[in-house]
Amino acid sequence: MTLSVSFRVNELVATNWNASWESNFEPVTVGSFLHIRAAFHPPFFQAQHEIIITPKMSFGTGHHATTRLMVSEMSLLKWHQKKVFDFGTGTGILAILAKKLGAEKVLAIDNDPWSIHNALENCNANQCSSIQLIQADQPPATERFDIILANINAFILKEQLPTLAAMLAPGGQLLLSGLLEEDQQEIQLLCKQQALALQAIEKMAGWIMLRVAC
Template sequence: MKYFEFVFRTHPCTETVNDVLAAVLGEAGFESFMECEGGLTAYIQQSLCDETSIKNAIADFPLPDTEITYTYTEAEDKDWNEEWEKNFFQPIVIGDRCVIHSTFHHDVPKAEYDIVINPQMAFGTGHHETTSLIIEELLDSELKDKSLLDMGCGTSILAILARMRGARPCTAIDIDEWCVRNSIENIELNGVNEIAVSQGDASSLVGKGPFDVIIANINRNILLNDMRHYIACMHPGSELYMSGFYIDDIHAIREEAEKNGLVFVHYKEKNRWAEVKFVCKG
């Protein structure tokens, strides 16, 4: 079976942008995705490739202020889904306490929290620094019986881990219908309950909450624009964990948060990606 290999360059290049791009491309016929420097590599059968549909999908990309360009070549003839499963998505252990793996993995390392996902996308698997930083924050936090919101949930592994650690009830929201479907599947795979999944952006938060903990792993611009919506769903003592940006962006994130009544607690960093924790002072 003959495939084309497309290399998509995204700006800004964030986990959320590439996650949504993978979902959009999946609707256009692409089968496999791999993270690459500056974007995403994707594979599509030559017989299914319609460049007009691809261009239209990019033109209608749901996230604002995103630039996407691409090049493509004829790919070596192989099973790219199998190749991705074997070589890209490998089990990952975070903090020696949480292991994330797929349904096709065997001999998985043992850990306190075992999360299994059906990796229909190349992101939101825990491999990206921003996701692993939030996971580390969740592992360090007291979550028992705390209500939690996972905003921009992707695969919902963050909400799943939070629920495993006792958070309840949990709400997971994503702008993309494909992510919502994948989240529901992953929640069922892990046998957890009390996670409500829905499609929407920050405007869908009206009337929801208040939440004890809010997670937002998106990107700098969306966080700055939507932070006020998150804060409207908080009460004194609520915690907000945000990631999806570089350490150079912490100042802007902190300035906006403190302007809206949040208190900076700390930040964590991995390969220049950052995660910050704030508390609502009321």
């Protein structure tokens, strides 16, 4: 039996991935409330708040519907002197916004070390170095918070909902996203089982955001 072997060599053209990313990253504006941009974009003075984000490999640039839903709902809440927990912080965008809106304390966790490093860079870029960032899989069940932000995948939300509910201070509010419209019925039932009352539900491009309170 005769075997034939063939091969070819392709030359890979050197690519400046940072330049490629910069050319494709567009600023995001959420109404007149928030403008999200990279450091290489010019400032935007028509929004109430502005956040500078370098996303790298982390989630949370404002382009995804779930982030926009969370930001829109955050614009309606009172933040002064509130303790805030951001579960699955990604780029840190929601934690940074909470701090800019007046939160007294912000704790943010993510299980990805790269995300924590990226979130730290973004916190420093937005003069929010007081935000506490921790690499962790599990929420800190012994602490209590006035507002909890959880924009993460539906499986983790459903699994961690009892813990998140127990972490709410009396009268506390929990914002949930990373959920598809098809998840709505199940997540509402799970919230009801945790004695969490539905305060608001918003939808965008097949995704939903729920705000519930204890």
